[in-house]
Amino acid sequence: xxxxxxxxxxxxxxxxxxxxxxxxxxxxxxxxxxxxxxxxxxxxxxxxxxxxxxxxxxxxxxxxxxxxxxxxxxxxxxxxxxxxxxxxxxxxxxxxxxxxxxxxxxxxxxxxxxxxxxxxxxxxxxxxxxxxxxxxxxxxxxxxxxxxxxxxxxxxxxxxxxxxxxxxxxxxxxxxxxxxxxxxxxxxxxxxxxxxxxxxxxxxxxxxxxxxxxxxxxxxxxxxxxxxxxxxxxxxxxxxxxxxxxxxxxxxxxxxxxxxxxxxxxxxxxxxxxxxxxxxxxxxxxxxxxxxxxxxxxxxxxxxxxxxxxxxxxxxxxxxxxxxxxxxxxxxxxxxxxxxxxxxxxxxxxxxxxxxxxxxxxxxxxxxxxxxxxxxxxxxxxxxxxxxxxxxxxxxxxxxxxxxxxxxxxxxxxxxxxxxxxxxxxxxxxxxxxxxxxxxxxxxxxxxxxxxxxxxxxxxxxxxxxxxxxxxxxxxxxxxxxxxxxxxxxxxxxxxxxxxxxxxxxxxxxxxxxxxxxxxxxxxxx
Numbered sequence: 001x002x003x004x005x006x007x008x009x010x011x012x013x014x015x016x017x018x019x020x021x022x023x024x025x026x027x028x029x030x031x032x033x034x035x036x037x038x039x040x041x042x043x044x045x046x047x048x049x050x051x052x053x054x055x056x057x058x059x060x061x062x063x064x065x066x067x068x069x070x071x072x073x074x075x076x077x078x079x080x081x082x083x084x085x086x087x088x089x090x091x092x093x094x095x096x097x098x099x100x101x102x103x104x105x106x107x108x109x110x111x112x113x114x115x116x117x118x119x120x121x122x123x124x125x126x127x128x129x130x131x132x133x134x135x136x137x138x139x140x141x142x143x144x145x146x147x148x149x150x151x152x153x154x155x156x157x158x159x160x161x162x163x164x165x166x167x168x169x170x171x172x173x174x175x176x177x178x179x180x181x182x183x184x185x186x187x188x189x190x191x192x193x194x195x196x197x198x199x200x201x202x203x204x205x206x207x208x209x210x211x212x213x214x215x216x217x218x219x220x221x222x223x224x225x226x227x228x229x230x231x232x233x234x235x236x237x238x239x240x241x242x243x244x245x246x247x248x249x250x251x252x253x254x255x256x257x258x259x260x261x262x263x264x265x266x267x268x269x270x271x272x273x274x275x276x277x278x279x280x281x282x283x284x285x286x287x288x289x290x291x292x293x294x295x296x297x298x299x300x301x302x303x304x305x306x307x308x309x310x311x312x313x314x315x316x317x318x319x320x321x322x323x324x325x326x327x328x329x330x331x332x333x334x335x336x337x338x339x340x341x342x343x344x345x346x347x348x349x350x351x352x353x354x355x356x357x358x359x360x361x362x363x364x365x366x367x368x369x370x371x372x373x374x375x376x377x378x379x380x381x382x383x384x385x386x387x388x389x390x391x392x393x394x395x396x397x398x399x400x401x402x403x404x405x406x407x408x409x410x411x412x413x414x415x416x417x418x419x420x421x422x423x424x425x426x427x428x429x430x431x432x433x434x435x436x437x438x439x440x441x442x443x444x445x446x447x448x449x450x451x452x453x454x455x456x457x458x459x460x461x462x463x464x465x466x467x468x469x470x471x472x473x474x475x476x477x478x479x480x481x482x483x484x485x486x487x488x489x490x491x492x493x494x495x496x497x498x499x500x501x502x503x504x505x506x507x508x509x510x511x512x513x514x515x516x517x518x519x520x521x522x523x524x525x526x
Contacts, residue, residue, distance in 0.1 A: 002032060002289045013089055014082045016043055017298045022094075025142070025155070032094060032293065040094035040290060041079055042154075051087050060088055063134075067156060072128025074121040076145065076154045095152045096286040098279070100202070101141035104209050107278040112236045114274055115207040118144070118151050119242075120264035122199055123257040125153040130192040130257070137190060139198040140179040141205055148283050150270040177221035178211035182249050185226040193251035199260070200246030201230075208234045212247065406465045406520040409496065413503070416513045423519050424494040453477060454490040457499075463489060465520045468497045482513070496522050 002020040009031070010018055016033040023030050028047040034040055050056045061083035068078045080091040100118075104110070110118065122144060129136055136143075136156045145152045181197040183190050204212045212230035213221055230247045232240060242263045245255050261267060275283065410426050421428050453476025457463050463471065468489035482488065488500045497520050504514040 001286065002293065010045075013043060013045065013087075014085060016041070016091065018043070019293050019298060027090075027155075032290075033091070034298075035079065035091075038294075039079075040096070040294075041091040042076070042094045044090045044092070046088040046090075048087070057083065057088060064090060066132060066134045069132040070129050070134060070156060072125045072153075074125035074150055074152055075128055075156065076152045092154060093152075094290070095145040095147050095154070096290045097145050097147040097152075097283045098286065099142050100144040100146060100151070100206055103146055103275075103279045103282065104141065104206060106282070107276065109209040110206045110279075111276060112207065112238055114276065115203060115236075116239065116264045117268040117270065117274060118146075118206060119199065119203040119239075120261050120266070120268040121150050121270075122153055122202070123260040123264070124267065125151075125156075126192070126195050126199065127257045127261075129153070129156045130195070135190055135192055136195045136198075137184070138176075139195055139202060140176045141202055142176070144202065146275060146279060146283060148270075148272065148275075148280070148287075150268065150274070177218050177225060178213055178215060179205075180222065180225055181251075182226045183251060185222040191251060192257070193254050196246050196254045196257065196260070197248075197251075200243045203239065204230070204232065204235060204243050207236050207239055210234060212243070406497065406522070409519045409521045411518040412516070414515055414517045416515065422493075423490075423498050423517060424492050424496060428517070454488055456482075457487040457489055462487060462499060462501070465497045468499060472497070492519070494522065496520060 002022065005018060005021060009021065009029075012018060013031075013033075016035075018031045018033055020032040021029070022032050022042055025044070028045045028050070031043045031045065032040065033043045046056075046060070050060075064078065064081045064083055068081070071077060076093045076095050078090065078092045082089045098106075109115070122139070126136065126139075134156055136153070138155060139153070143153060143155045145154060177185070179198050179201045181190070181194040183194050183197075201212050204210070210231075210233075212232060213224045213228065214231065215221065226249075230243070232243060235243060242255075242260065245253075246260070248254050255263070273280070414421060414423075414428055453472050455471045455475040455477065457468070457471060459467070469491070471489050472491045476491065482502050484502055484504060486502050488502070490498050490500065492498055499518040500515040502513065502515050
């Protein structure tokens with residue numbers, strides 16, 4: 001899904017205005033942009049270590065030129081590229097939908113008919129790729145996107161340029177060993193038959209949720225790919241014979257892409273209901289996120305002036321992920337990994353007194369995970385990338401309908417990750433040097449009774465600061481289970497009342513927990 005830009009992201013690349021992050025891959029960072037005619041594109045920016053390699057640039061230019069000749073129905077077409085730019089880049093058609101990997105991990109294997117149609121469509125895309133003289137080389141569940149009108153294959157051919165440079169830098173091949181062919185595992189020449197092998201491995205994963213050659217140590221998996229027979233346990237009977245023939249070690253014995261299409265019942269047709277409902281709902285969410293970007297005009301390119309950075313734009317709520325997941329939340333917020341998934345556990349700071357509202361973030365890390373989920377806008381340059389900087393409200397703002405209530409100090413969207421977050425500062429601060437991880441399962445009292453406590457709000461609407469204060473004082477605890485859309489009151493270490501509305505949770509510590517936060521100024525009697 002789309003995520004908010006950070007201060008480290010470019011505002012434009014070769015005339016393409018950057019609108020949001022799409023993710024990162026082996027090649028580098030991927031952004032959402034649009035052509036002058038309004039077509040959405042995925043703009044892939046090459047990693048610095050590759051960009052500085054002259055041999056990579058030559059290979060990259062050759063591979064891009066070949067990839068631009070591919071015009072398959074089920075491929076994401078390469079639209080534009082800057083192979084001679086200071087930082088090389090590649091623009092391909094943006095497909096609003098999850099990867100096959102995301103869909104299967106979140107919602108389970110595809111039904112047989114859906115899996116068979118997907119395999120036929122990918123085989124058809126491979127025909128177009130091979131006809132252009134290109135071998136994909138990196139066909140994995142990450143490189144197949146699921147859309148309402150069928151799957152799309154991305155990143156075809158570019159793997160060869162990346163892999164050769166990666167070998168020079170790290171002496172290890174790039175890629176996912178579970179979805180490599182024996183030729184790749186053995187380091188021999190790769191031909192279209194290699195893509196046939198990996199298509200079967202991908203198809204088996206789509207139909208079962210398992211890897212035919214298992215998971216584990218990189219070299220161990222490569223050895224199984226090269227020498228062992230695939231474990232097709234759980235394979236649907238309708239697809240087993242096809243997978244067995246495609247996964248033969250001898251490339252010359254494997255079927256062609258035309259044979260695969262015929263075995264799947266011919267060229268596929270994708271009706272509106274070809275995907276199971278949960279996956280279709282995810283596809284619709286991707287489409288809605290894209291529409292929200294289209295609906296908001298691109299902000300002008302702004303260069304920081306002498307008065308400081310530009311404040312961030314408002315961020316829409318992210319689409320919730322994995323609703324059934326629960327995590328632990330404590331008043332001093334920090335993320336930890338437990339056996340059951342993600343936990344947000346207690347963090348403590350040695351100097352738990354004193355107001356840090358105006359403290360500087362200049363020494364905080366700039367290489368933290370990506371910032372909060374959003375479709376538009378860029379945050380200020382100074383905050384760390386591990387949370388979205390909230391837009392402070394104007395002085396004198398009070399809670400609506402609560403005359404005399406504490407004024408809102410700031411409100412905005414935050415992400416709570418494994419470094420923790422301090423809600424007292426504006427913007428919220430992450431400083432690993434001042435925070436000490438504490439096992440989230442341990443009980444911890446964050447100071448005198450009533451400080452650094454949290455309580456769940458179950459009343460109608462959102463509570464006022466006074467209601468939050470009473471709730472925390474009477475029912476506050478150190479840790480609570482949280483889930484999407486739940487509302488929590490908490491008292492910070494600086495005796496401010498705060499409100500958190502959980503908008504998304506995830507099992508990935510790089511994603512963490514998303515919440516809309518409102519922090520009120522300290523009351524005079526706190």
